Amino acid sequence: MSFFRPEIEAIGGYTPGEQPQDGSFIKLNTNENPYLPSPAVAEAIQWTIVRLPKYPHTFGDPFRQMAAEHWGVEPEWILCGNGSDDILTIVTRTLVGAGELLRLPYPSYILYRTLAQLQGANFEEVHFNADWTLPEAFFSPLPLGEGPGVRASRLKLVFLANPNSPSGTVVPPEKILEIAKRLPCPLLVDEAYADFAETNCMSLVKQCEKIMVSRSFSKSYALAGLRFGYLVAQPQLIEQFTKMKDSYNCDALSVAAATAALGDREWLAANRAKILATRGRLVAEMRKLGFVTVDSQANFVWNVRTDRPIRPFYEELKRRRILVRYMDYPGWGDGLRISVGTDEEIDHCLEELRKIV
Numbered sequence: 001m002s003f004f005r006p007e008i009e010a011i012g013g014y015t016p017g018e019q020p021q022d023g024s025f026i027k028l029n030t031n032e033n034p035y036l037p038s039p040a041v042a043e044a045i046q047w048t049i050v051r052l053p054k055y056p057h058t059f060g061d062p063f064r065q066m067a068a069e070h071w072g073v074e075p076e077w078i079l080c081g082n083g084s085d086d087i088l089t090i091v092t093r094t095l096v097g098a099g100e101l102l103r104l105p106y107p108s109y110i111l112y113r114t115l116a117q118l119q120g121a122n123f124e125e126v127h128f129n130a131d132w133t134l135p136e137a138f139f140s141p142l143p144l145g146e147g148p149g150v151r152a153s154r155l156k157l158v159f160l161a162n163p164n165s166p167s168g169t170v171v172p173p174e175k176i177l178e179i180a181k182r183l184p185c186p187l188l189v190d191e192a193y194a195d196f197a198e199t200n201c202m203s204l205v206k207q208c209e210k211i212m213v214s215r216s217f218s219k220s221y222a223l224a225g226l227r228f229g230y231l232v233a234q235p236q237l238i239e240q241f242t243k244m245k246d247s248y249n250c251d252a253l254s255v256a257a258a259t260a261a262l263g264d265r266e267w268l269a270a271n272r273a274k275i276l277a278t279r280g281r282l283v284a285e286m287r288k289l290g291f292v293t294v295d296s297q298a299n300f301v302w303n304v305r306t307d308r309p310i311r312p313f314y315e316e317l318k319r320r321r322i323l324v325r326y327m328d329y330p331g332w333g334d335g336l337r338i339s340v341g342t343d344e345e346i347d348h349c350l351e352e353l354r355k356i357v
């Protein structure tokens with residue numbers, strides 16, 4: 001006899017990237033920002049201490065106000081979350097019931113699959129093409145494998161990480177609008193890495209009710225430890241999502257810190273410029289070392305080898321106290337995802353790779 005819902009027992013459980021706490025590793029495995037956040041963050045947190053005895057805003061109002069101005073929408077278009085993972089959870093739980101269907105790209109962010117499983121929902125994974133473009137099947141209004149005449153209503157939500165992880169590639173906004181128009185359900189564009197990209201889908205939210213965009217403060221704002229993310233969607237959707245969230249899903253410190261971080265545009269621009277410069281060097285050097293490295297619009301790069309196994313590179317680097325992410329996607333292949341660290345960290349990593357090659 002088991003105490004548990006069968007769909008929970010069936011889940012393997014999320015395995016996050018290794019987080020050694022002893023500080024002796026160079027960490028290039030979980031796409032964190034290698035720099036400290038904006039000084040405005042510390043100041044905002046300091047100012048918020050006096051508010052801690054009271055409950056925070058239920059909707060993170062100061063942040064909503066700031067983000068609404070930033071994106072040229074009303075605050076009712078913004079939903080705050082305890083990290084963007086919280087946003088993905090709220091959206092899935094609101095839109096997808098047991099036995100219904102989610103569509104996910106593959107390989108992509110593993111959490112999407114787990115969210116489907118937690119709901120007792122079905123999911124269909126559409127494989128990227130070899131060049132990381134999306135096949136026609138991703139656009140289909142019908143569940144895969146079902147011909148015309150079958151009701152499409154089972155398909156309730158489509159996820160798309162853009163830029164994608166682990167590839168760092170981007171599906172152009174025009175293409176995303178085209179996908180959304182054909183779908184019978186909302187499309188969540190997960191823009192956790194969009195601050196490092198050349199394009200984003202924010203302006204599409206106004207054009208198409210089905211397009212929702214999530215953002216994270218964990219990567220481009222160097223606030224992974226804070227836990228803050230948000231969703232931009234039309235108000236009639238946000239209204240329903242607010243029923244699903246915890247009453248106080250964002251604490252006063254994270255709301256104040258994220259508001260301050262969003263307000264410091266100079267910090268973001270300077271940080272982005274540094275990361276992109278280092279990324280360019282990393283890509284060029286990896287190719288010189290014989291890796292097949294995908295052009296990235298995120299703060300990490302995806303590398304494969306065609307001449308020999310790649311896993312030993314991960315192991316050798318780890319032995320030398322450099323952590324990168326080894327990913328093996330059944331039915332797709334394996335590779336190394338390397339986060340863009342500081343110039344010193346990347347130089348050190350490249351130096352060790354040169355020895356290993």
Ligand SMILES: *Cc1c(COP(=O)(O)O)cnc(C)c1O
Binds near residue numbers: 192224
């Ligand atoms: C890191 C990441 C997130 C999660 O961000 P948090 O705000 O830290 O929860 C969401 N989506 C993708 C694709 C990510 O890589």
